[in-house]
Amino acid sequence: MISRIWHGYTTKDNADTYESLLQNEIFVGIAKKKIDGYRGIQLLRRELPDETEFITIMWFDSIDSVKEFAGNDYEQAVVPVSAQKVLSRFDKTSKHYIVKTDDYKYVK
Numbered sequence: 854m855i856s857r858i859w860h861g862y863t864t865k866d867n868a869d870t871y872e873s874l875l876q877n878e879i880f881v882g883i884a885k886k887k888i889d890g891y892r893g894i895q896l897l898r899r900e901l902p903d904e905t906e907f908i909t910i911m912w913f914d915s916i917d918s919v920k921e922f923a924g925n926d927y928e929q930a931v932v933p934v935s936a937q938k939v940l941s942r943f944d945k946t947s948k949h950y951i952v953k954t955d956d957y958k959y960v961k
Contacts, residue, residue: 854892854952855919857911859930861943868905871939872898875907879933883922890918904941912952919949 863871880894892912899906913919920927928946937943 854955855913855916856950856952857909857913857919857923857947858950859909859911859944859947861907861909861932861936861940862901862904863907863939864941865900865903865905867939867941868898868900871905871907871936872896874935874939875909879936886922888913888918888921890914891922916949923947 861871875896880896883891883894890913892914894912895910897908897910899908911919911922913922916927923929923931928949930943930945930947932940932943
């Protein structure tokens with residue numbers, strides 16, 4: 854399993870607009886592509902003093918699956934123009950990690 858992690862930032866005024874764009878258009882569009890080995894996406898949001906940070910975590914079976922999504926230069930960020938219009942800044946590349954465990958346990 855591969856985890857693809859990316860960060861983007863908006864102004865506070867654009868945060869809800871960007872989140873809605875992700876949830877209602879971008880994530881839906883990714884799912885509709887039916888990429889072999891794509892297992893889903895998570896969205897994290899954090900309010901900072903002067904901006905709002907978003908992190909996306911995508912899940913893939915393999916680097917080949919990532920390449921099917923992002924192309925051969927798979928570390929390059931995939932940021933649609935519609936998203937770029939409301940982001941104030943964003944990572945130009947995504948980071949990829951081999952997932953060593955797919956569950957977690959709470960210690961009581």
